[in-house]
Amino acid sequence: MLEIKNLHAGTGGAEILHGINLEISAGEVHAIMGPNGSGKSTLSQVLAGNDTYQVTSGTVTYKGADLLELSPELRAREGLFLSFQYPVAIPGVNNIYLLQAALNAIRKHRGEEPLDAIDFLELVRGRIKEVDLDEEFLHRPVNDGFSGGEKKRNEILQMLVLEPQLAILDETDSGLDIDALKLIAEGVNRYRSSERAILLITHYQRLLNYISPDKVHVLLDGRIVKSGGPELAVELEEKGYGWIQEELAEKAL
Amino acid sequence: MSSSVEISPAPPVPQWAAQPDAASFDGQTEAWANLRRKGYAAFSRHGFPTTRMEAWRNTSLAHLIDIDFQLAGGDHNITQAQLKPYLLPDGPVAVLVDGIFSPELSATGGLPAGMTLSSLASALQAGDTSALAQLDDEQALDEYPFSALNLAHLRDGVWLNLQPGTQFEGVAQILVISTGSRPTVSFPRLLITVGENTQLTVLERYIHLGESPSLTIPETDILCQQSAVVEHLRLHDENGAGDHIGSVRAVLRRDSHLRSIDISTGRRLIRNDIQGRLAEAGAALEMSGLYLVDGSGHVDNHTRLDHIAPHTTSAQNYKGILTDTARGVFTGRVVVHPEAQKTVARQTNRNLMLSDKARVHTDPQLEIFANDVKCNHGSTVGQIDRDALFYFSTRGIDEETARRLLIHGFTHEVVATLRNAALRDCAESAIDGWLETAGLA
Ligand SMILES: Nc1ncnc2c1ncn2[C@@H]1O[C@H](COP(=O)(O)OP(=O)(O)O)[C@@H](O)[C@H]1O
Ligand SMILES: [Mg+2]
Numbered sequence: 001m002l003e004i005k006n007l008h009a010g011t012g013g014a015e016i017l018h019g020i021n022l023e024i025s026a027g028e029v030h031a032i033m034g035p036n037g038s039g040k041s042t043l044s045q046v047l048a049g050n051d052t053y054q055v056t057s058g059t060v061t062y063k064g065a066d067l068l069e070l071s072p073e074l075r076a077r078e079g080l081f082l083s084f085q086y087p088v089a090i091p092g093v094n095n096i097y098l099l100q101a102a103l104n105a106i107r108k109h110r111g112e113e114p115l116d117a118i119d120f121l122e123l124v125r126g127r128i129k130e131v132d133l134d135e136e137f138l139h140r141p142v143n144d145g146f147s148g149g150e151k152k153r154n155e156i157l158q159m160l161v162l163e164p165q166l167a168i169l170d171e172t173d174s175g176l177d178i179d180a181l182k183l184i185a186e187g188v189n190r191y192r193s194s195e196r197a198i199l200l201i202t203h204y205q206r207l208l209n210y211i212s213p214d215k216v217h218v219l220l221d222g223r224i225v226k227s228g229g230p231e232l233a234v235e236l237e238e239k240g241y242g243w244i245q246e247e248l249a250e251k252a253l
Numbered sequence: 254m255s256s257s258v259e260i261s262p263a264p265p266v267p268q269w270a271a272q273p274d275a276a277s278f279d280g281q282t283e284a285w286a287n288l289r290r291k292g293y294a295a296f297s298r299h300g301f302p303t304t305r306m307e308a309w310r311n312t313s314l315a316h317l318i319d320i321d322f323q324l325a326g327g328d329h330n331i332t333q334a335q336l337k338p339y340l341l342p343d344g345p346v347a348v349l350v351d352g353i354f355s356p357e358l359s360a361t362g363g364l365p366a367g368m369t370l371s372s373l374a375s376a377l378q379a380g381d382t383s384a385l386a387q388l389d390d391e392q393a394l395d396e397y398p399f400s401a402l403n404l405a406h407l408r409d410g411v412w413l414n415l416q417p418g419t420q421f422e423g424v425a426q427i428l429v430i431s432t433g434s435r436p437t438v439s440f441p442r443l444l445i446t447v448g449e450n451t452q453l454t455v456l457e458r459y460i461h462l463g464e465s466p467s468l469t470i471p472e473t474d475i476l477c478q479q480s481a482v483v484e485h486l487r488l489h490d491e492n493g494a495g496d497h498i499g500s501v502r503a504v505l506r507r508d509s510h511l512r513s514i515d516i517s518t519g520r521r522l523i524r525n526d527i528q529g530r531l532a533e534a535g536a537a538l539e540m541s542g543l544y545l546v547d548g549s550g551h552v553d554n555h556t557r558l559d560h561i562a563p564h565t566t567s568a569q570n571y572k573g574i575l576t577d578t579a580r581g582v583f584t585g586r587v588v589v590h591p592e593a594q595k596t597v598a599r600q601t602n603r604n605l606m607l608s609d610k611a612r613v614h615t616d617p618q619l620e621i622f623a624n625d626v627k628c629n630h631g632s633t634v635g636q637i638d639r640d641a642l643f644y645f646s647t648r649g650i651d652e653e654t655a656r657r658l659l660i661h662g663f664t665h666e667v668v669a670t671l672r673n674a675a676l677r678d679c680a681e682s683a684i685d686g687w688l689e690t691a692g693l694a
Contacts, residue, residue, distance in 0.1 A: 048647045076649035084647075088640045092662025101658065102648035109649070141662070158648065 001026045001166055001197045002047075002067075007058035009046045015056065016042045018222040024166070027194040031208055031233060032201045034219035035241050040201045041085050043219070044170040048082040049075050062166070076102075077109035081164030083155035085171040085201075090142040095154065098142050099124060099161055106162055127160040130187050132180075148175035156187050167191070168199045173207035185210030205237035218244055266301045269322040269438045269468070273406055277324075284385055285377045285407070292394065292404025299398035311582040311614045312524055312553040317496065322438035322468050327353025327409070329432055331462060339428055339460050339490060341675055345370050346426040347411040352439035352471075354409050358428075367416035370425055373442055374409035384412060387444055387476055393502055396557075397526050400500045403440045403472040410442030413455065417448035417478070424675050426456045429471060431495055433463035441471040447481040454673045457487045461495035472500040477509035479533075485513040486676045488683050489523055496522040503528065505565075508535035514667060515541075516680055518687040520548030520579070529558040531565035531593075541570040541667050545684065546579035546611075547691035553582035560593040560626075569600040572667055574660060575611035576691055585630065586618040593623050600630040605637065605663050607693070657694055660684075 007020040016039050024030050034040050046053050047060065049072030060067040067075060090098070103123075104114040115123065128135060131153040143151050152172050159167050169188070173181055188198065188211050200213060208216070208230065216232040217224045218241070226232065226244055236244075272293055278286045301318075302309040329350045336358060340346055347370050348358035354372035361370045376384045388407070393400040411427050429441050447453050461467055477483055489497060503511055517523040529538045544552040558567045573581040583602045604613045617630040637659055645655035661684065668680045688694035 050643055072643065072646035073649050073651055076647050082647050084644070088638070088644045090638070090641045090644070090659070090662060092665040093658050097658060098645070098648065098650075101645075101650050101654055105649040105651065105654070162648070 001063060002199075003061040005059045007046070007060060008056045009042065009053050010056065011053050016053070016222050017046070019058065020222075020224055022217065022224060024197045024199060026165075026197055028214045029192060029198045029200065029211065031213040031216045032199065032219050032224075033203070033205070033216060033233065033236055036203065038219045039222040040219055041170055044082055044085075044168045044199075044201055047168060048072060048080065073105070076164075077106050079165035081159055081162060081167045083152070083159060083167065083169040083172045085174070087143045087151045087155055089144040089146075091144045093142050094139055095142050096124070096138040099138070099158065102158070103161055124161060127157055130160055130190070131157045132183055133157060149177065149180050152176060152184065153180065156184055160187065160191070165195060166197050166199070168201065170201045171203055172200075173202055173204065181207060182210060205233045208233045220244065220248075265318060267318045267320075267322075269320075269324075270296070270301055270402055277406075277408070280378075282377065282380055284380070284382070288385060288389055289405050289407050291389070292401050292407065295394035295401035296398055296405055299401065302398050308555060308584075311580075312522075312551065314498075314522075317468060317522075320436050320466060320468070322436045322466075324406070325351035325433055325437040325439060327351055327355070329355070331358060331430065331432065333358060335462065336428060339458055341424055341426060341456070341679075344423040344426060346428055347371070347413070348428045348430065349409070349411060349441045350430050351432055351437055352409055352441040354411060365419060365421060367419035368421055369412070369414045371412055372409060373412045373444055376412050384444060387446060387474060388442070390474075390502065393500070393528065397500055397528070399470050399498045399526065400472055400502070403442060403470055403500065406440035407442055408440065410444060412444045413446070413453075415447040415451040415453055415481075418450050419448065420452040421454070424454045424456050424673060426458065429457070429459045429469065431459075431461045431463065431467035431469050433465045433467055436466045436468075437463065438468045438470065441469065443471065443473040445473065445475045445483075445485075447477055447483055449479045449481065451478070451481045453481070453483045454676065455483070455485045456676060456679060457485065458490060459488065459495070459497065460490045463494070465494065467495045468498070469495060470498050472502065475501070475503045475511060475513065477503070477505045477511055479507045479509060481506075481509040483509075483511045484671065484673055484676065485511065486671065486680060487513070487515040488679060489517045489519065490683065490686075494521070498522075498524045500526040501528070503538065503540075504530045504532055505536035505538055507533035510537045512539040512670065512672070513541075514543075514671060514680070515554070516543045516545070516683050517552045517554070518545045518683060519690075520546070520550035520577075522551050524553045525555065527554065527556040529556070529567065531558070531560050531562060531567060533562045534564040536562065537566040539568045539670065541568075541670065542572070543664050543667050543684070544571070544573040544581055545664075545687040545691070546573065546581055547576045547687070549578050551580040551582075553584075555582070555584045557586040557588070558598070560587070560589045560596040560598060563592060563594045563596070565593060566597045567599070570667055570670075571602045572664060573602075573604045573613060574607060574663065575604065575613060576607035576693065578608070578610045580611070581613040583614070583632070584616045584618065587620070587628065587630075589621040589623050589626050589628065591622045594625045596623060596626040596628070598626070598628040602630075602632040603663075604632075604634045605660070606634060607637065653694070657688060660688065660693065
């Protein structure tokens with residue numbers, strides 16, 4: 001579904017990602033772990049199409065097409081979804097307008113009729129329960145005055161409504177208490193299917209206690225330096241990132 | 254050619270602002286005629302505003318000087334059907350055509366007892382001294398040249414009156430039309446007087462139906478007695494051909510509450526001189542506005558709120574969206590008089606610039622002569638939030654829709670304060686209409 005080859009990207013002339021290679025197939029859940037500042041969010045933003053970052057070399061193929069050629073809205077309509085680490089507050093625009101405009105844009109792209117207000121509300125009502133948010137949430141301005149946890153749940157709500165094929169969740173777990181974390185994890189687990197792929201970006205191993213990934217990658221200083229199975233996450237939790245750095249340094253000698 | 258030395262010539266007065274001719278006084282009572290003369294005398298003391306006057310520093314009227322605007326007679330061939338797009342499905346409406354009350358186009362029947370919506374001229378003709386007294390205001394004459402000029406040309410208008418205790422649940426509409434196959438000027442006067450313990454919702458709407466340029470110089474006076482509650486929306490639907498120099502004067506007595514919102518849209522000149530007087534304790538005034546300006550349009554909101562009595566509250570929230578080479582001006586003066594302790598006055602002016610050639614001048618002026626008050630103001634000038642645009646795009650939403658959502662979001666804060674749903678809808682469709690004509694939707 002997604003194939004990243006030797007991706008170099010940065011901003012303002014400074015390179016942040018120094019050659020990322022990653023392949024995710026439909027049905028898989030991959031986790032990218034790494035310390036703060038290692039480039040996790042940059043990778044997710046580049047995949048979503050944020051033009052703050054420039055791709056200087058490498059390729060990204062999504063469902064067989066050149067992802068980097070697509071505008072952000074086309075990427076979204078083609079089923080790519082990013083749950084932001086820091087979702088932006090948009091005063092004055094109600095959540096429900098955003099959701100409706102988004103869903104109908106995606107449906108239109110798929111050649112489907114827009115949902116009318118009643119069907120739309122029914123759909124959203126069903127999904128909002130899964131993230132345990134109150135319905136009045138829909139009538140509040142997007143992310144405006146939301147707590148950290150509410151923002152993350154709202155991102156997951158959007159994922160559940162928009163039903164993307166590739167979901168990139170950028171630290172959706174940080175700032176959540178254990179109950180909220182479980183709730184989000186359950187939502188993501190229900191979401192897993194053989195047609196969908198999920199890229200979990202996280203700083204801690206905590207989330208991976210509830211969502212078992214097929215593969216774990218360690219991102220350090222803009223490079224994927226180690227990949228493995230779920231046991232790698234446990235090892236990282238026990239030993240931190242330091243040992244990988246040491247291991248790398250030994251190899252370099 | 255004269256060879257004498259000219260000493261600081263007075264700026265020229267356009268012919269449309271010249272002294273009203275004698276014939277225009279025919280059939281008016283002596284008191285009425287005297288009030289008009291007083292108005293013209295006050296206007297003459299001001300002279301025709303130029304950018305050398307402080308209050309007109311950022312707004313030039315030079316392009317209006319040489320246009321041969323004529324007073325129109327009020328005769329017309331407008332049909333009810335033509336007005337439909339501008340009217341609510343039901344509710345009373347008073348229609349002014351070039352400043353003259355039109356009984357054929359108006360629908361003023363079925364009002365609750367204690368409420369009248371009628372021609373101002375009829376009242377003045379009948380020698381109604383209370384109406385005359387309400388129109389005579391020294392401070393307005395001293396400070397506002399166009400309030401004075403409006404009075405000088407007082408010919409007709411609308412008088413909307415609620416007797417004490419009258420609650421009106423509907424929306425009273427006042428439609429002010431300018432017409433003309435030639436350039437016309439009009440001086441409509443809207444007098445809204447509400448007695449004690451009344452409740453009123455008013456939609457005041459300006460439209461332009463002619464092909465020629467028009468200049469409308471209206472004044473709206475809203476006089477609220479004790480515990481009156483009034484909501485007032487002022488919409489400018491004049492298209493590009495209609496310039497507007499208007500005044501709003503609000504006087505609030507004890508515990509009365511007025512919410513007045515102006516939505517100025519388009520690509521021409523609009524000047525709103527807005528005065529609010531919180532004359533007695535407990536008065537609360539919300540004066541807000543949206544100005545949505547495109548082309549080479551110019552909208553100037555010039556407000557002055559006087560907190561005269563203690564325990565009075567005012568909130569002003571003016572928000573502008575400017576594109577192309579549009580200009581916006583906001584001058585917000587708040588005067589807290591020495592007796593007005595416990596005043597709360599809040600003022601904000603936010604501007605969203607959609608073009609790098611658009612400009613805005615914002616000038617808050619707080620003059621506080623009492624010590625126990627809470628006053629604050631803030632102003633911002635910014636662009637569309639790029640992060641928000643990106644966020645929308647990652648949800649599949651195209652840029653045009655995203656911009657429209659963000660622009661509505663920006664205006665929403667003001668529109669949402671309207672309590673009446675019909676007024677909110679009118680405001681939203683005025684905003685949509687502007688987005689379309691400005692090429693933003
Ligand atoms: N817009 C930006 N401008 C400048 N530097 C940036 C920008 N975005 C990220 N960086 C830098 O790139 C590095 C990686 O950041 P980020 O991708 O946010 O890391 P992570 O998400 O892993 O914490 C950091 O050093 C950060 O300062
Ligand atoms: Mg990050």
